[in-house]
Amino acid sequence: MALREDDGLHQPMIRSNEPVPEPVSSALEDTLSDTSLSYVRRLRRATSIELATLFRLAAPAIIVYLLNNVTSMSTQIFCGHLGNLELAAASLGNNGVQLFAYGVMLGMGSAVETLCGQAYGAHKYDMLGVYLQRSTLLLMVTGIPLMLIYIFSKPILLLLGQSTSIASASALFLYGLIPQIFAYAANFPIQKFLQAQSIVNPSAYIAAAMLVAHILLTWIALYVFDWGLLGASLILSFSWWVIVVAQFVYILVSDRCKLTWTGFSVLAFSGLWDFVKLSAASAVMLCLETWYFQILVLVAGLLENPEVALDSLSICMTILGWLYMVSVGFNAAASVRVSNELGAGHPKSAAYAVVMVTLSSFIIAVICAVVVLALRHVISYIFTDGTTVAEAVSELTPLLAISIVLNGVQPVLSGKCFF
Template identity: 70%
Template sequence: MDGESQTPLLVLAEHNDADLERLLSDTETPFISRMTAASCIELNLLYKLAAPAVMVYLINNAMSMSTRIFSGQLGNMELAAASLGNQGIQLFAYGLMLGMGSAVETLCGQAFGAHKFDMLGVYLQRSSIVLLVTGIPVSMIYIFSKPILISIGQSTSMASAAAVFVYGLIPQIFAYAINFPIQKFLQAQSIVAPSAYISAGTLVVHLIISWMMVYKLGLGLFGASLSLSLSWWIIVVGQFVYILRSDRCKATWRGFNPKEAFDGVWEFVKLSSGSAVMLCLETWYFQILVLIAGLLDNPELSLDALSVCSSVNGLLFMVSVGFNAAASVRVGNEVGAGHPKAAAFSVVIVTSVSFVIAVVEAGIVLWGRHVISYAFTSGERVANAVSDLCPLLAVTIVLNGIQPVLSGVAVGCGWQGYVAYVNVGCYYVVGIPLGFLLGFHFNLGVKGIWSGIIAGTGMQTLILLYSTFRTDWNKEVEKSNKRLDKWDHANLLKK
């Protein structure tokens, strides 16, 4: 390639996503040069989104992990109870709220790409209303967590301790209801760094509050979980203050408007429900792993080992969730802006980067498999059990480098209903029954249960890969235009 043709490509690589679509459509430029320049543009856009998003999710997960660490320092029984309360009950609310909040992700991402900025604030208000109302029946599950856990086979002592932990998490439900819509509202505008700074500051406050409640005030498990709820509310308040004061949100947030917020709420509920089903089926899938492990012989050791592995997996999973958010924003913005080639290219780049990072993480976990558990508890038996589970943890981490990103693409395009059907088949028809068979019939214990879970995840990942890379992105642009017209409040008022 000559010097005259190189310069425009270098200049183009410094521009934005509109340039990406033009570059990918330029068939006169040599393929390698086109892909190199396009990769520079996409990686730059991806870095600005994914890096702070990963930081936000890592910090938020670190708060939850630190709560389990504080609980674990009280004893192995407390660690097992915190794990059961977190994985068995709290993840139910997390999956439901995050899933329903992803409706905002689809609509805000595509509306922002289509320059319908005023609709973002309307979607934020509608979603917050829907999620706050949903939080009321969810809180009943927390209140009656003890009999629920006993009814599914947990011991009375374990269920009682887990219920104490869960009671302190009730305020967190309603923090989720506001936080997730705010988070998606900001991410759709590529405003991610402020949330990272707010979360980082909150983590420091959280550690101080946790130390005071657990050790100084002697509130034990209840104090550990209550401090986590308070910390989530600090994040919510911080982000909302940013929206009110930031010039970057002036076009998208124009204050509360009850008429527009409640107009079309029922349609929003239906879209949110589809989103919730998709993500809940994924979140509950690993939640069921912990519940099943509680039915094994010596459940305390199984739950302790799983608590450590799930904490490590959860922390590293946040990296993939950050890429999930970046994929959703990039695909949603490009589809909404009418850029099919850029949307397809974004999928390839974000999936490749996330996969490479996941492989590196899995290698580090295998390298440190004998010492990981000592960050949570000093028990040698737990350390040996964790070391034995680490190969399965490594496989899970690698799969998590791909699957969440593809789910982010699905959210960006609004495919939640389709993915929900895939999840039902792979997770609940294949994964869980296979896990039961391996764990109980073949006496492989927790390793057998987890192996079945991995099989279901692997099948789901392959199906999503096949579906994503066979997508007609021109049709996705057409669907986005129809969806935005339907949801545009101006059109609704005309009707």
């Protein structure tokens, strides 16, 4: 495959002896444009085609995001069973500070999803590797100022009015998460690079295997070696780096990536400013969705009984975060579908993909909200044994259910604004 080395999405130059890949889901565009069929039959057939394609992409993507999220949250759960202070510290560290870095990195990494998806749909395969390297470089640089927030987290939390005991314990937990920042910087571009090619199963297998290993390593760190909060967070950082390395090894050895990964390129250092603008815009969109989580957690730490307030609110936020990953998975699948279809010149298919993914995510969110309401009196015991916290969580559950439904739609739609 001979491709022009530019950043445009023009049709590539293809050698005559090489087959031209068929556009993604061309059957959907043909069905939507088939005037010989009645409107109802067109919708029925198009729905069948799109749902099959969408869930083939969305299911593994959701599993990846859920498993990655559960890997982080399992550390919080382990810390919660050490005591209320440890749970409050891990919750404040995870949901109050670490979530900020997660949102920035995931948001900026979403630029790769847009660009790689369109390049793949337009058959400009070599540009996917360039975008991957360019994004990783940019995110690594972004990780430096984020690291400073972690280093000075204790005075920052004290300045925001947190108690000395919680601020000190949270800062200790965050020190061990500093390597995780740079794991995010490498992980999200790699994930988006693979997703743009509809390669999602390998990431799911890696995430599942690492979750099992992470739980075992965390148990050993806390209950065998008694490493405490710092040890728990260091194990979490280590687990994220294992995920990154495993995914990159897959890219290097897999035949499915031989056209899209051709090695390191100096093109990664070109066009950085335009890439910065696109990445920053996508990061702001996602950060606006996650900042209210952090504000609520920080405000909870200012209440009369901060440990119980932080524990109960953080449990609700953790549950919401798990279900939020379902919407993010649909967002990723929809972004792949839309960008691939636009790159292949299929506007009707792109528009129809947006409708179907939004409806699918909304229906699943409603079902999850009903389940959470039904389990409101017992769901907190996953995280802690305290009955006081359980009662507080039960009172917050109706608001949690409403948030679940709203988050079932908003993250999915926001991903389409990049096109």
